[in-house]
Amino acid sequence: MADAPLAFVVDDEPDMRDIISFALETHGFRTQLFGSAEKAWTELQRRVPDLLVIDVMLPGASGITLCTRVKALWRVPVMLVTARSETADRIQGFEAEADDYVGKPFHPRELALRAQRLVRWNDDASGATREWGAIRLEPALSEVIVDGARLRVTTTEFALLNALVGARGATVDYPQLLLAAWGAAEQHGGRDMLKAAVYRLRHKLDGARPGAGDVIASDRGRGYSIRSDFRPTDVR
Known part of the structure; x- marks a missing residue:
């Protein structure tokens, strides 16, 4: 198990920590458990895991706050887990640059498979x-590079842009983009997630x-595409 990916599980409910840990460990992860954002942050100063699974509602600093702090410093996938499954809450999570968002109750195997996907995409060293x-x-x-400038993007953002570039100007519909970025063609609040x-x-592209x-x-009502007439000289 020494080479197995390490996941930090941050949740103030011991039973929930155990459920998530068991699900991940049965799918090849090692886990380290924390009851607060502060405790996880202290350990992050010592080592950075391959994945963080964070409950949004934590005592002290929230899961959103921890996610934001992590993403400002490290390129590590973050999955937020919460009972608050309203679209606005999901958008808040993605605005904090979370890579995935799982609402409670969830199926443990689904959570583990989504976790595997995040780590695989983050570590994949293949592809032209x-x-x-x-x-x-x-x-x-x-990595995304625009006219020589390197952008810091999340795993899902990279997957979305990769899908659009791969389509070479054709429209990629909403289900295809959801599948590319989040591993499922149907998601609660999926279009709002995509918009965010x-x-x-x-x-980020404008920043470069x-x-x-x-x-x-x-492409209103269908999806998104990457402009076929876009060239470096288009950008002023």
């Missing part, structure tokens, strides 16, 4: 470089070169 105008995708590093993720991607976010075009 893709280029689209000023944008270059490096699957081996899960695309908004973040556009914002003003106007670059326009490369992602909306």
Whole structure:
């Protein structure tokens, strides 16, 4: 088990920690359990795991706060788990750059499979470089480079942009994008999740070169595409 991926499980309910830990360990993970964001943060100063599974409602600092702090420093997948499954709460989680969001109650096997997907995508060292105008995708590093500037993107953001570039200008419909980014073609509040993720991607692209976010075009009612006429000279 020494080479098994390590997951930090952060939840103030001992029973829930045990359920999540058991689900992950039966699917090849090692786990370390924490009852608060503060305790997990202290351990993060010593080592960074392959995955964090964080309850949103924690005593002291919230799961959203911990997620935000982690994403500001490390490239590690974060899965938020919460009983608050309203769309607005999910969007808040993705705005904190969480890579996935699982509502309670959940099926333990589904949680574990989603966790495996996040770690696999984050660690995958295969796949050829893709280029689209000023944008270059490096699957081996899960990096997005725009006109030489490297962007810090989440696992789901990279998966979305990778799916759009792979379609070479054709519209990628909502179910396909949900499947690419979250592993399921049907998600509660899925379109709102996509809108939030695309908004973040556009914002990050614009940060590299003003106007670059326009490369992602909306096909109202269907999905998104990457502009076929986008080239480096399009960006001013």
